[in-house]
Amino acid sequence: MRQAVETVTLTTAQAIVRYLSNQWIVANGVETRVCGGGFGIFGHGNVTCLGEALYEHRAELPLYRGQNEQGMGFAAAAYAKAYKRHRFMFCTASAGPGTANLLTSAALAHANRLPMLMLCGDAFLTRLPDPVLQQLEHFGNPTFGVNDAFKAVSRYWDRITHPAQVIQSLPAALATMLDPADCGPAFIGLPQDVQGWTYDYPVSFFEKRVHRVRRQAPDEYEVAQAVALLKDAKRPMIIAGGGVQYSGAVAELTAFAEATGIPVVETIAGRANMVHDHPLNIGPIGVTGSDSANVIAEEADVILAVGTRLQDFTTGSWTAFAHDAKIIGLNAARHDAAKHLSTTVVGDARLGLVALTADLAKYQAPEGWTAKATAERAKWNDYVAENTRVGNGPASYAQAIGEVNRLCDPRDRVVAAAGGLPAEVTANWKTLDIGTVDVEFGFSCMGYEIAGGWGARIAQAQMEPEQDTIVFTGDGSYLLMNSDIYSSVITEKKMIVMVLDNGGFAVINKLQNNTGNESFNNLIADTPTATTKVGVDFEAHAKSMGAAAETVSSPAELEAAFLRAKAADRTYVICMKVDPYEGWTTEGHAWWEVGTPHVTGSDKVRAAHLDWESTRHKQRKGV
Numbered sequence: 001m002r003q004a005v006e007t008v009t010l011t012t013a014q015a016i017v018r019y020l021s022n023q024w025i026v027a028n029g030v031e032t033r034v035c036g037g038g039f040g041i042f043g044h045g046n047v048t049c050l051g052e053a054l055y056e057h058r059a060e061l062p063l064y065r066g067q068n069e070q071g072m073g074f075a076a077a078a079y080a081k082a083y084k085r086h087r088f089m090f091c092t093a094s095a096g097p098g099t100a101n102l103l104t105s106a107a108l109a110h111a112n113r114l115p116m117l118m119l120c121g122d123a124f125l126t127r128l129p130d131p132v133l134q135q136l137e138h139f140g141n142p143t144f145g146v147n148d149a150f151k152a153v154s155r156y157w158d159r160i161t162h163p164a165q166v167i168q169s170l171p172a173a174l175a176t177m178l179d180p181a182d183c184g185p186a187f188i189g190l191p192q193d194v195q196g197w198t199y200d201y202p203v204s205f206f207e208k209r210v211h212r213v214r215r216q217a218p219d220e221y222e223v224a225q226a227v228a229l230l231k232d233a234k235r236p237m238i239i240a241g242g243g244v245q246y247s248g249a250v251a252e253l254t255a256f257a258e259a260t261g262i263p264v265v266e267t268i269a270g271r272a273n274m275v276h277d278h279p280l281n282i283g284p285i286g287v288t289g290s291d292s293a294n295v296i297a298e299e300a301d302v303i304l305a306v307g308t309r310l311q312d313f314t315t316g317s318w319t320a321f322a323h324d325a326k327i328i329g330l331n332a333a334r335h336d337a338a339k340h341l342s343t344t345v346v347g348d349a350r351l352g353l354v355a356l357t358a359d360l361a362k363y364q365a366p367e368g369w370t371a372k373a374t375a376e377r378a379k380w381n382d383y384v385a386e387n388t389r390v391g392n393g394p395a396s397y398a399q400a401i402g403e404v405n406r407l408c409d410p411r412d413r414v415v416a417a418a419g420g421l422p423a424e425v426t427a428n429w430k431t432l433d434i435g436t437v438d439v440e441f442g443f444s445c446m447g448y449e450i451a452g453g454w455g456a457r458i459a460q461a462q463m464e465p466e467q468d469t470i471v472f473t474g475d476g477s478y479l480l481m482n483s484d485i486y487s488s489v490i491t492e493k494k495m496i497v498m499v500l501d502n503g504g505f506a507v508i509n510k511l512q513n514n515t516g517n518e519s520f521n522n523l524i525a526d527t528p529t530a531t532t533k534v535g536v537d538f539e540a541h542a543k544s545m546g547a548a549a550e551t552v553s554s555p556a557e558l559e560a561a562f563l564r565a566k567a568a569d570r571t572y573v574i575c576m577k578v579d580p581y582e583g584w585t586t587e588g589h590a591w592w593e594v595g596t597p598h599v600t601g602s603d604k605v606r607a608a609h610l611d612w613e614s615t616r617h618k619q620r621k622g623v
Contacts, residue, residue, distance in 0.1 A: 007200040012163040012190070015201050016119065017053040019170050020090070021060040024210045025178075027086040028463060034174070034211055035117070036079060036087045036459070037062035039072035043094025044133065045121020049195035050092060061090075064458070064491060067483035069093045073105020074448045075455030075484065076116045078415065080109075081438055082459035085246050086213060088115035088177055089455070095121030095192065096134025100146050104445065106153040109185040112242075112269070112442035113309075113333075115177035118154075122147050122189040125161055147189040155184030160191065163199035178213055180246065180332035180348065215247075216332060218347030218355060226304070226328045226345050227359045233302035235369050236262045239285060239314065242269030243307020243331060247349035250434050253306065254278070256357045261365040262304070263373035265293035267314045268426050270307065272437040276430035280370075282377045283588075286320060287313040288423035288441075290588040291383070292376035297321055297590075304328045304356075307349045309336045313441060316590030319618040330356075340620065383587055388428050390555045396583025397424040397472075399555040400500055400576060404470060405430055407562050411464055413438060413456055416472040417448035420507030420584070421500070425472060427585045447481030449473035450497060454484040457493040468496055468566065475501040478538065482545075488571045489546035496565045497547075497573045499538045506580035515596050516608030523580055542573035549573035591615045 010018065025034040040063050042051050054063050066072035069091070076089040093099045099120040109116045123135050123145055131137050138144040151157045156176040158169045173186035230236055244253050250273055257264050257280045265285040266273055274281040283290030285297055297303075297320045305327055308314060315321065318340070329342035330352045337344040345352050386392060388402025401424055408414075410432035416425045417440035425439055438456060440448045453471035460469055478499050488495050504523035512522060519526040524533060542549040548568050552561050558576070565572035596609040 006203045008203050008206075009198050009200050011049060011053065011196050011198050012160060012166060013049040013053040013195045014056075015163065015166045015199070016170060017050070017057050017061065018206050019166070021057050022206050022208050023174060024208060025086055025212065026210070027083055031210065032087070033060065034087055034178070035061060036083075036089050036462070037064065038090035038092060039064045039066045039075055040092040041066050041069055041072065041094065041098055043098050043121070045095030045098070045192050046092050046119070046190070047094070049192075050119060050190065054092075064487070067487055068481065069098050069101035070105050070447065071451035071481055071484050071487075073102050073116060074108065074445070074451035075458070077105060077109045077112065077114045078438060078448070078452035078455035079459045080114045080116060081112070082413070082456045082463070084248065084435070085115055085180075085183055087459075088117060090117040090119055092119045093121065095123065096146060100149070103149060103153060106150055106185045106187065108440065108443040108445045108448065110153045110155065112440065113183045114185070115183055116185040117173060117177065118150070118185060118187045120147060120187065120189055122159060122191040124193045125191040126193055147187070150187040153185065154187040155182055156186040158187070159189035160194055163194065163197050167201070167205055174211070178211055180213060180216070181334065215348040215351055216346070218330070218345045218352045222343075222345045223352070223355045223359060225343050226330070226356060229302050229326050229328060229343060230304065230356070230360055231363055234366055235296075235300050236260075236302045236304065236365055237296055237300035238262050238264045239267060239303060239305045239308055240264050240270045240273040241267045241306060241308025241314075243349050244270055244273045245435050247307060247332070249307070249350035249353055250274075252350050252353040252357070256353045259357055260360055260363055261367070261370045263296060263365075263370060265289075265297065267308050267311070268422065268439050268441045271426060271429070271439055272431045272433070272435050274431065275433065279374055282373045283380050284426045285314060285590075286316055287590050287592040288426045288588070289590060290380045290427060292373070292380035294320060294588065294590050295376050296373045300325055302326045302328065304330060305342065306330045306353065310339050311442070312593065317593035318620040319591045319615060321620060323620055380588070384428050384430070387585055394579035394582050395555050395576060396578050397421060397500055398428045398583060398585055400498060400558060400578070401425055401428045401472070403555055403558040404498065404562060405432075407559060407566075408432070408470060409467060411436060412468045412470055413460055414470050414472070415449060415453045415456055417441070417452065417477070418444045418446040419474045419477055419505070420502075420510070421472045421474060423507070424585055427588050446477045449477050450482055450495075451484040453495045453497065454488045454493060457488065457495050458491070461493055468494070471495055471497045473497065473499055474506070475499065475503070475536065475538070476505045479536065482541070485542055485547050485571055485573065486545040492570070494569070495571045496562070497542070497571065499542075499573060499575045501536075501538065501575060501577045502580040504580065509580065510584065511594070514608065515594065515612070516602060516605035538575040539573065547571040547573050549575065551575040591618065593619075
């Protein structure tokens with residue numbers, strides 16, 4: 001006789017929360033919940049039903065109150081990145097504008113291949129009260145609304161239309177977020193009525209389950225193809241991306257490089273795969289890279305690209321490499337492994353590097369090639385030392401970065417994004433320990449810095465509570481999104497925030513000027529509609545949110561201020577003006593494709609266009 005299935009009656013919302021609270025994973029050697037909790041702003045659409053369920057599980061799934069839904073998403077992305085994609089946070093927002101505010105952060109998580117679960121309010125499934133407050137009406141399609149916009153920025157998208165659907169939808173969402181090939185944000189729309197409907201769920205659905213991130217072994221034939229290319233290489237090079245860290249393959253990358261003598265360059269996402277003084281670390285590559293990495297990239301005949309999606313800032317819009325260079329793509333995602341007709345090695349980075357190391361046991365890169373690479377890196381180190389030296393010209397990003405780099409603890413985590421700081425941090429920061437740099441440049445999203453710093457600090461407090469999270473932000477990003485300074489204060493998640501004020505969007509002003517255009521609408525001083533020029537007192541503003549803060553007048557004062565920030569027991573903001581025109585890192589740049597006017601009445605714009613186009617002949621045409 002078939003035994004009856006034991007069931008429990010729960011609302012849809014209760015079932016979702018109970019399921020999440022019983023999903024586990026081993027992260028950093030410790031068995032822990034795969035969902036670290038969530039960020040939430042309640043409103044109609046998520047407060048009455050989902051809020052009730054979250055309250056009952058607040059100990060297992062702590063809920064952090066956000067100040068802005070976009071900031072919540074940034075914090076969730078930074079949390080996932082700090083945990084190397086082994087844990088995620090959910091974000092919950094009300095129906096309508098609250099959910100719409102998550103679109104940008106969902107796009108950021110999608111571009112960066114980061115797990116994040118969105119549990120968002122939706123219109124009533126019955127439609128009896130339609131139209132409701134904040135509902136978008138599409139006259140020819142009543143099922144279409146704001147939540148459908150997330151289909152473009154989600155790896156998994158679903159709308160719960162019946163409580164039983166949770167049994168299928170939640171495991172599918174979780175599987176997507178933990179898949180190294182398809183990892184990214186998952187969106188689940190929760191109609192306001194369905195959230196409170198009940199179903200007799202099987203008790204077994206809520207039993208504890210321990211997950212693991214899949215390690216896909218590469219195909220033997222693909223490994224053999226890659227080995228054959230590398231054995232014939234005279235000038236091989238490794239590009240190490242963020243996927244190296246997500247795979248936990250840092251040791252295997254180093255072992256492979258040391259066994260073969262092949263020099264390593266880093267992408268922005270892979271910026272802390274090797275410490276700065278490792279002899280085979282030749283520096284960051286690409287548009288915001290280093291002369292050392294870009295010099296050898298131009299000459300390399302075989303390029304092993306590990307865990308990178310080969311974004312244009314890595315490839316110099318595909319001008320960084322010789323036309324006849326052969327590329328091997330080692331990546332868990334087939335889409336990334338196959339770019340530009342690469343020889344594919346589809347699989348886990350760690351397993352792939354182990355296989356390559358074994359099959360290349362007797363291979364050694366030519367000594368002269370390795371020596372050239374290390375000599376180029378030594379020259380780059382000299383440049384960085386001078387570029388970051390206090391007193392080298394007017395106050396600059398580079399000088400501030402150099403001082404913080406000199407004074408911070410090796411395990412402190414650095415967070416930056418968008419504007420000029422990603423380039424300056426990538427070029428000038430000396431990695432002191434593995435996995436300590438988070439430069440968000442996959443989506444290059446202003447506003448990530450402080451919110452992302454808060455999310456990173458939540459993760460860091462769980463893993464390395466004695467370490468600091470250091471945020472570099474410009475005045476433009478600060479004004480765009482700063483409210484999570486307050487979040488960090490009320491949750492006692494201390495950050496050190498460096499606000500470097502250059503009077504506007506200075507890096508885009510630089511691009512504007514470099515393409516022959518006049519300064520216009522980027523710097524406050526050059527904004528014609530800003531008829532009253534009022535400076536922002538960032539110190540007072542930060543203090544108003546409960547942070548400690550001070551303003552320094554020059555990089556020479558940064559040491560004492562930073563040490564005070566280190567000793568502080570709460571978020572500490574250090575403000576300093578930097579020059580918007582001078583002090584930029586001028587070396588290490590590869591070509592970048594920028595759309596410039598083909599017809600113009602300006603001689604300067606025309607000349608800049610011709611100059612820009614003069615390098616296009618170096619661009620690979622897909623081969």
